[in-house]
Amino acid sequence: MSTAGPPPPVPIPGARLLFSLDPGVAHLNHGSYGAVPIGVQRAQQRLRDETEANPMRFFNRGLVDRITHARRHLARFLGADPDGTALIGNVTIGAAVVLQSVGLEPGDEVLCTDHGYGSFALSIDREARRTGAVRRTLTVPLTATDEEVVEIVRAGIRPGRTKLLVVDQLTSSTARLFPAAAIAAVARERDVPVLVDGAHAPGMLPVPVDSLGADFWIGNLHKWCFAPRGTAALVVAPRWRSRMEPLAVSWEEESGFPKRVEWQATLDYTPWLAAPVGVFTLRTLGLDRVRAHNAELAAYGQRVVGRALGIAPADLIEPGGPTVSMRLLPLPAGIGTTFPDAIALRQRIGDELGAEVAVNPWRERGWLRLSGQIYNRADEYDRLAERLPALLATLG
Structure with missing residues (x-):
């Protein structure tokens, strides 16, 4: 799959091992509840x-x-x-x-x-x-x-x-x-x-x-x-x-x-x-290093998932700018536009695609929010990009 942009940042060695997160799930929503290191x-x-x-x-x-x-x-x-x-x-x-x-x-x-x-x-x-x-x-x-x-x-x-x-x-x-x-x-x-x-x-x-x-x-x-x-x-x-x-x-x-x-x-x-x-822990890893890695990884996720949803790189919205570790994508019209629908879609993505994301309604449109954290890998966003369009198609 073409990423239509620069590659993701190089992973921080051993970072994923600092957490007790389920390895079978792509945890792409650090922004909601965070993740507590084992230490x-x-x-x-x-x-x-x-x-x-x-x-x-x-x-x-x-x-x-x-x-x-x-x-x-x-x-x-x-x-x-x-x-x-x-x-x-x-x-x-x-x-x-x-x-x-x-x-x-x-x-x-x-x-x-x-x-x-x-x-x-x-x-x-x-x-x-x-x-x-x-x-x-x-x-x-x-x-x-x-x-x-x-x-x-x-x-x-x-x-x-x-x-x-x-x-x-x-x-x-x-x-x-x-x-x-x-x-x-x-x-x-x-x-x-x-x-x-x-x-x-x-x-x-x-x-x-x-x-x-x-x-x-x-x-x-x-x-x-x-x-x-x-x-x-x-x-x-x-x-x-x-x-x-x-x-x-x-x-x-x-x-x-x-x-x-x-x-x-x-x-x-x-x-x-x-x-x-x-x-x-954050300072030991290098605060500036972690911030830059997370922001670049979130941007990568936005690019590949956005491309899968038919959004050209030039049309991607970056309301937070390049230093923010959360990125936003508009969902197709009519999908996730209410809180019950957004919650149901978020749960389906978690259950059926094995990826935890944030879905929020805002101004009568559904929005997908992706986070980047040191335990994430580029292939997790790639897999979401490959599978999400088919799930959204079932919602009309």
């Missing part, structure tokens, strides 16, 4: 064993300090202020914390874009029902330039009404890279706080969090940082830290942010304590 799994299991050997000792003798140490290590990796960073379970939890802390009132609006993650919209709507605020959504074309995106946001902000602006750093459904720093600067001019959803940023994007200038930033470390699932970070600008309210009150309530948000009694803290091992 990180073992580190977390040792912590679980420590917990169960003496729960009283584990929870009551130095655990808060151990969490603080892990947080400081992870915050430095993210380029964030450790004293303004709280470890949380995932970005959706972080969004809920921010939404209930900014003080929404009747008549206020939370402004977002139509590229935002679905659970964020649900979180905003729930808080809006509780407070009398509203959610307003800006339409941003998939192929808009950064300058056009900034102008859309600038025109959409309504001073005096817009209480919070929510913007993605890298979108989940459309793999679109947004000019988050420029958007945050526009919002600051109008004194509107900004929440940046950086779910896919840690480990993939070489952008220090503090350089974005956001009031709030949240990101998952279990996707591209090899941390155990249930590890994320909420970074808060100094002027907001005293106002951050946890979802549930704990014994660290009087300690202030970040401990009052982090400490949730008998939560399983082993993912956070093991997360630095994931960062160590």
Whole structure:
């Protein structure tokens, strides 16, 4: 099969052996749930064993300090202020914390874009029902330039009404890279706080969090940082830290942010304590090397699968640009245009083709999202390209 472009990157030797993934499946959707290296799994299991050997000792003798140490290590990796960073379970939890802390009132609006993650919209709507605020959504074309995106946001902000602006750093459904720093600067001019959803940023994007200038930033470390699932970070600008309210009150309530948000009694803290091992693994492999490999491999997958779907290389959409490890392909018209249909198609691809991918509906069209990670090989995308058209043909 002609790849209609440059070859995929040379595999990183031994990388696949670092994971316990089923070798009979092509795992082409790292972006959704990540994959935890075996060494990180073992580190977390040792912590679980420590917990169960003496729960009283584990929870009551130095655990808060151990969490603080892990947080400081992870915050430095993210380029964030450790004293303004709280470890949380995932970005959706972080969004809920921010939404209930900014003080929404009747008549206020939370402004977002139509590229935002679905659970964020649900979180905003729930808080809006509780407070009398509203959610307003800006339409941003998939192929808009950064300058056009900034102008859309600038025109959409309504001073005096817009209480919070929510913007993605890298979108989940459309793999679109947004000019988050420029958007945050526009919002600051109008004194509107900004929440940046950086779910896919840690480990993939070489952008220090503090350089974005956001009031709030949240990101998952279990996707591209090899941390155990249930590890994320909420970074808060100094002027907001005293106002951050946890979802549930704990014994660290009087300690202030970040401990009052982090400490949730008998939560399983082993993912956070093991997360630095994931960062160590990433750095040992070579951070720049991994990023370049993954982005090139995702681009290769987009080319070969796109060619199989009849999409010429010149027509491929790259909303994230060349440095992003996720790529997008439009599905034939009428396929995967609703969430139930997208889920059904994703499951059929997994069951019948032995490939795990992401399928999302967006603007009344179905989209296939492919990821690239160090455990992937070029032939996995080749096999998907060979077999996917026949499966799609059965859907009309």
